[in-house]
Amino acid sequence: MDTIQIKDKTFAVSIHEADIQREVARVASEINRDLEGKNPLFLSVLNGSFMFTADLMKHITIPCEISFVKLASYQGVSSTGVIKEVIGINEDLAGRTIVIVEDIVDTGLTMQRLLDTLGTRHPKEIHIASLLVKPDKLTVPLNIEYVAMRIPNDFIVGYGLDYDGLGRNYRNIYTVVD
Numbered sequence: 001m002d003t004i005q006i007k008d009k010t011f012a013v014s015i016h017e018a019d020i021q022r023e024v025a026r027v028a029s030e031i032n033r034d035l036e037g038k039n040p041l042f043l044s045v046l047n048g049s050f051m052f053t054a055d056l057m058k059h060i061t062i063p064c065e066i067s068f069v070k071l072a073s074y075q076g077v078s079s080t081g082v083i084k085e086v087i088g089i090n091e092d093l094a095g096r097t098i099v100i101v102e103d104i105v106d107t108g109l110t111m112q113r114l115l116d117t118l119g120t121r122h123p124k125e126i127h128i129a130s131l132l133v134k135p136d137k138l139t140v141p142l143n144i145e146y147v148a149m150r151i152p153n154d155f156i157v158g159y160g161l162d163y164d165g166l167g168r169n170y171r172n173i174y175t176v177v178d
Contacts, residue, residue: 006163011174023148028059038097039063046070048103051160052131093121103160104132108140
């Protein structure tokens with residue numbers, strides 16, 4: 001499908017599944033190289049990163065663990081700027097190497113809140129892996145070491161990303177056209 005309709009908006013394909021998969025494999029290869037021997041804990045940020053996390057983990061070859069956290073900052077098509085922690089972290093993070101797996105970083109406010117929260121748990125080191133980054137929208141300085149793709153400041157859906165809960169199931173990433 002070249003275009004999809006979700007509620008009142010039309011979206012067109014902007015990133016094809018094959019391109020996504022190629023970049024996910026590249027990011028996994030970089031993580032495998034950089035974190036070999038560290039037994040990282042991958043911390044997947046739900047709901048949006050579930051597809052990225054699943055595909056990324058298929059390519060991770062080093063010993064590792066995975067857990068999930070849920071933070072919310074979006075309502076409709078824009079960030080509310082208010083981050084609400086919904087599901088917390090149960091693992092002991094002290095002395096651990098953590099890899100946050102995120103679907104998209106735009107303003108960086110959600111990521112900064114998560115980094116602040118994780119920092120109180122005394123991890124050895126924290127790395128960030130994001131499927132998408134909107135560099136022109138970042139409002140806080142972040143060291144995002146593993147980026148699959150940098151994109152313009154458009155509203156997108158698909159591959160885990162949603163519009164009011166809909167559209168996460170698409171294999172491609174779509175950009176709003178109206």
